[in-house]
Amino acid sequence: MSARDEILARVREALAPAEVGSPAAEVGSGGAEVGPGYRTASGLDEDALVELLVDRLLDYRARVEVVTSDGLAEAIRTRLEGKRFVAPDGLPTSWLHPSLAEGRVTDSREAPVDVVRLDELDAVVTSSAVSIAETGTIVLDGSPDQGRRAISLVPDHHVCVVPVQTIVGIVPEGFARLDPTRPLTLISGPSATSDIELERVEGVHGPRTLDVIIAR
Amino acid sequence: MSTVNLGLPRFPSGGPPRGFGNISATEPFPKAAHRELGNAQLRANLGHATHTIRDKRLRVVSELPDWEALREAGSAIKTEAMTRLPELLTQFEEQFTARGGTVHWARDAAEANRIVEELIRATGETEVVKVKSMATQEIGLNEYLDERGIAAFETDLAELIVQLGHDKPSHILVPAIHKNRTEIRDIFLEEMPDVDPELTDEPRRLAMAARAHLRKKFLSAKVAISGANFGIAETGTLGVVESEGNGRMCLTLPETLITVMGIEKVLPRAQDLEVFMQLLPRSSTGERMNPYTSLWTGATPGDGPQNVHVVLLDNGRTRALADQHGRSALHCIRCSACMNVCPVYERTGGHAYGSTYPGPIGAILSPLLTGVEAEENSSLPYASSLCGACFDACPVKINIPEILVYLRGEDVSGGTTGRRRRSLPSQMDLALGAASWALSSGDRLGLLEKGLPVARALAGRDEKISRLPGLGAGWTQSRDVPAPPSESFRNWWRKREKEAEKGTHE
Structure with missing residues (x-):
């Protein structure tokens, strides 16, 4: 018998005969009709969402600025001026001030920047798919304005734009907006570790500076 | 399949076979605990760390008004997953395969190790980077590969400390919890070839040293090995929850990714993540959310590893599943909250339990995976004062004290061929007989x-x-x-x- 068939047979044997197909097997799956007992919506308005997200990001020691969409290009320029940075090819061109053209390297799935080259760059700028205010979590899903996973990982400084309409209140609202089959990266603050005496220290292998610009 | 009687009441002629690997105590718990208690430095380190994390966990848990409802939901989803396991595993296999991944099945530790070795050999590489993983720790993968000329580099900071210190993990979340910052600095000074000799014991400096040490490895690695916190049956998605970014490095940069996952890690729906991604971070590191979580589904063209494998591991899990009283131990999401609140763990540390899985969950999981009569695992269910703190802390409400008591009963009654079965009445039998005589009148x-x-x-x-x-x-x-x-x-x-x-x- 193949390992697959044997393991599946063992599982069936372990569960047999009482449980398989019995009402007990339906526990949990019937929950959808009555709704889960936990919160599925926060009910927060835009101001409250932004305020909560900023608070949580600062708690993780990320840098945060809230700008109007008119001020976004300027906010990005002040962070990347004079630096060599990578941007995904789908990033809106209006976000990047012409003065940044010299330091810019463009990455795409079709023309990926080599990882050693990425390591030599100072920064990366991306958009984001969803942000969860309550946990201070920003999700990248590999869309063209966010790019391949490697580009937001290897450079040491991540400038991440959060469009205000992508902010939700709590975790269930966040997952409801995401497609799980896309490559997802949930980011909550800069890289950190609690491995030494269980105290949090920011900055290990991922970007040591997380620079969030919330655009409303 | 052998027909050795393992003493399980539901399987008089066998039942699913036991697991092997680093899941057995090699000496009785009291003996190991007695030795570890003599280490005052260890006790001080553990006391400091477990109290730090307890306070953090309580703070972030009390923030959520629906924490109890989330625990209920987590428990219900896991119960559902276990009862639907055959169907969910085949669904996971279908989905993962349809999206460009390859699924392998391993009956036990030895088979899993062989599969991983063959997959590495097929790439021609002799070095791999690793994300911290309990499953590969359980099957002793690093040692297995090392004996065969393949170097596996641990990239999680605590795992790195353990590996460089030629030590063993003592905690499932923070394997080097038994070491303090000064001891860690000394290990780095001794074992990292190009470390700054002026390295201090400031945690930030130590983390930077690890970053510098591993950077080149990440950038050049062709093969990575990971575990998985979840596998989603509905979509074939795998997930790794981490902090440092070493996970992202391993899951993103190499060409080949091999994931070893216990069969009990499968969840029915992607939506279930909304529950576990609230329960797990708050229970483990006491944070609202861990810094990084990666979810991937097979291979994504042009982004990340294109040669993607998963090894689905039994290694005693079906044996635990067959035990109606103990099977909820398989609901464990490896958060480590139970060890952080345990008065016994806090004093003895993780090494005393012998197994990869220490603390309260280990005291039930290890004997359930191997059978309570295996090696010295019969002493593990006694490594508890039954205070119940672990049950209160468990995010999926595993009733650890109840299972501990049940396993003690199994140990005392034994199987018909169990190691502990005696033909003569034991002192305990005599004492309890006498008590029964005296107390009945x-x-x-x-x-x-x-x-x-x-x-x-x-x-x-x-x-x-x-x-x-x-x-x-x-x-x-x-x-x-x-x-x-x-x-x-x-x-x-x-x-x-x-x-x-x-x-x-x-």
């Missing part, structure tokens, strides 16, 4: 109580008995028995009643 008890003053005299002037004979010696090894009172409660009560009666007549 008031007259018999009264008779025995007349002996109390004698026992009191034996206790001596300090009113303590510090050494009992026979079976009692185990009890007095680490505690004194207070001298018995000079008379029994029942005697005292009778006298009191009489005097009260006298009082009312006067």
Whole structure:
């Protein structure tokens, strides 16, 4: 018998005969009709969402600025001026001030920047798919304005734009907006570790500076 | 399949076979604990770390108004996943395969190790980077590969500390919890080739040293090995929850990714992540959310590893599943909250448990995976005061104390061929028989109580008995028995009643 068939047979044997197909097997799956007992919506308005997200990001020691969409290009320029940075090819061109053209390297799935080259760059700028205010979590899903996973990982400084309409209140609202089959990266603050005496220290292998610009 | 009787009541002629690997105690827990307790530095490190994390966990858990509802949901989803396991595993396989991944099945540790070795050999590489993974720790993958000329580099900071220190993990979340910052600095100075000799013991400096040490490895690695926190049956998605970014490095940069996942990690729906991604971070590191979580589904063209494999591991899990009283131990999401609150773990540390899985969850999981009679695992269910703190802390509400008591019962009653089955009645049998005789009759008890003053005299002037004979010696090894009172409660009560009666007549 193949390992697959044997393991599946063992599982069936372990569960047999009482449980398989019995009402007990339906526990949990019937929950959808009555709704889960936990919160599925926060009910927060835009101001409250932004305020909560900023608070949580600062708690993780990320840098945060809230700008109007008119001020976004300027906010990005002040962070990347004079630096060599990578941007995904789908990033809106209006976000990047012409003065940044010299330091810019463009990455795409079709023309990926080599990882050693990425390591030599100072920064990366991306958009984001969803942000969860309550946990201070920003999700990248590999869309063209966010790019391949490697580009937001290897450079040491991540400038991440959060469009205000992508902010939700709590975790269930966040997952409801995401497609799980896309490559997802949930980011909550800069890289950190609690491995030494269980105290949090920011900055290990991922970007040591997380620079969030919330655009409303 | 062998037909050795393993003593499980539901499988009189066998049942699913036991697991192997680093899931067995090699010496009885009391003996190991006694040795570890002698290490004052270890106790100080553990006390500091477990108390830090307890406070953090309580703070972030109390923030959520629906924490109890989330625990209920987590428990219900896991129960559902276990009862639907055959269907969910095949669904996961279908989905993962449809999206460009390859699924492998491993009956036990040895088979999983062989599969991983063959997959690495097929790439022609002799070096791999690793994300921290309990499953690969359980099957002893690093040692297996090392013996065959393949170097596996641990990239999680704590795993790196353990690996560089030629040590063993002592905690499932923070494997180097038994080391303090100064000890870690000394390991780095000794074992990292190009470390700054001026390295201080400041945690930030130590983390930077690890970053520099591993950077080149990440950038050049062709093969990575990971575990998985979840596997989603509905979509074939795998997930790794981490902090440092070493996980992202391993899951993103290499060409080949091999994931070893226990079969119990499968969840029915992607939506279930909304529950576990709230329960897990708050319970493990005491954060609202861990810094990084990666979810991937097979291979994504142009982004990340294109040669993607998953090894689905049994290694005793079906054995645990077959045990109706113990199977909920498989609901464990490896958060480590139970060890952080355990008064026994806090004092003995993780090494005393022998297994990859220490603490309260390990005390039930290890014997369930191997059978309580295997090696020295029969002593693990006794590594608890049954205070119940682990049950309260468990995000999926595993009733650890109840399973501990059940496993103690299994140990005492044993199987018909179990190691602990004796043909002669044991001291425990005799003592319990005598207690049953005495306690079933008031007259018999009264008779025995007349002996109390004698026992009191034996206790001596300090009113303590510090050494009992026979079976009692185990009890007095680490505690004194207070001298018995000079008379029994029942005697005292009778006298009191009489005097009260006298009082009312006067």
